[in-house]
Amino acid sequence: MSDTAPDGARDRPAKSPDELQFIYADAVETFERFEALERRLVGRYRQRLFSRAQGTVLDVACGTGSNFRHVPEGCSLVGVDLSAAMLDGARREADSLGRDITLAHADAQRLPFDDDAFDTVVSALSTCTFPDPVAALREMARVCRPSGRVLLFEHGRSSARPLAWGQDRLAPRHFEQMGCRWNQDPEAVVREAGLEIRRSERHLAGVFSSIVAESTVETDAERT
Ligand SMILES: C[S@@+](CC[C@H](N)C(=O)[O-])C[C@H]1O[C@@H](n2cnc3c(N)ncnc32)[C@H](O)[C@@H]1O
Structure with missing residues (x-):
């Protein structure tokens, strides 16, 4: 078994926004x-991470609001x-x-907010x-003020080989059902988007990651 996900890569046609809305x-x-x-399983990790949020906070892809209780x-x-x-x-x-x-x-890939509009972005x-996580992360960085934090609680390929093997095997089916690449490498995606990882911790056999990142992506205004 290889140590890199054969299948967590974004090598399949992405689900369209309509398909994702239907699934969710x-x-x-x-x-x-x-x-x-x-909450019993991962609430303490969300709490530790999102209690760092300050000021004006944007929760991207907030779903049913599981993060809300953890933001001060x-x-x-x-x-x-x-x-x-x-x-x-x-x-x-x-x-x-x-x-x-x-x-x-x-849509996370086209956030309707000005550059630097938030002190903290969580997701x-x-x-x-x-569909395009790099574009979405760049958007999070764009709307987060310089030196503000982007706080991400993500899941990905386990660091326990038997579990990773199972994830790899079931990844195509899970993607079809949920549009979710559950054996991706979240840190690699964050780095690809150009955000700087200040701190990263993995939990529960490495399946979950808490990532504190900072925007190093220049906005148009900063470029000129
Ligand atoms: C697995 S759920 C996570 C929800 C929530 N953040 C949580 O922690 O429970 C993924 C969420 O992403 C949303 N989503 C998927 N694609 C999106 C997009 N392009 N823009 C905004 N939200 C999106 C879905 O509607 C869904 O609510």
Whole structure:
């Protein structure tokens, strides 16, 4: 077995935004049903990472809002997602937390915000699903102010060989069902997008990664 994912690479035709919306409209109920279990499994990692957020915060591909409770109360928070159904779930989560969170429909690859608009950008379990994760990460860097942080909680190919082997075998089917490249290498994608990784930690047999990155991508304004 090789140490690099044969199949986590972006070598298959990407799912279209319409296909992703369809997939995630169906997934909302499952996300909400397994929320408590997910929180027990990875809630502490989300908490440790996203409690670093400061100021104005953008949650990209916020889904049903699993990150919201981990972003400090004093922050002003905006969540965006491609899926209207997921955003409905995010609204329910914001209401249950009693937090005033702005939610909007948006494509991560074309974020409708000015350069440097946010102090912190957060995103979880998302780069595996974006049709073009490098473009999406560059957008996150663009809308994050210079020296602001991009905080990513991602999943990818396990560092435990038997588990990685299983992931590789099932990757094509999982991609077909969920549009998710679950054996990708999240750090490699972040580096390819030109962000600088300040800190990275892997959890649970290396399947999950907490990444603190900083934008080194120049915006148009910075270039001139
Ligand atoms: C696995 S879910 C993760 C949701 C949430 N961040 C979490 O941690 O539970 C992936 C999310 O990415 C969203 N998504 C996929 N492609 C997107 C895109 N191009 N722009 C914005 N959101 C997208 C999906 O609608 C879905 O809500």
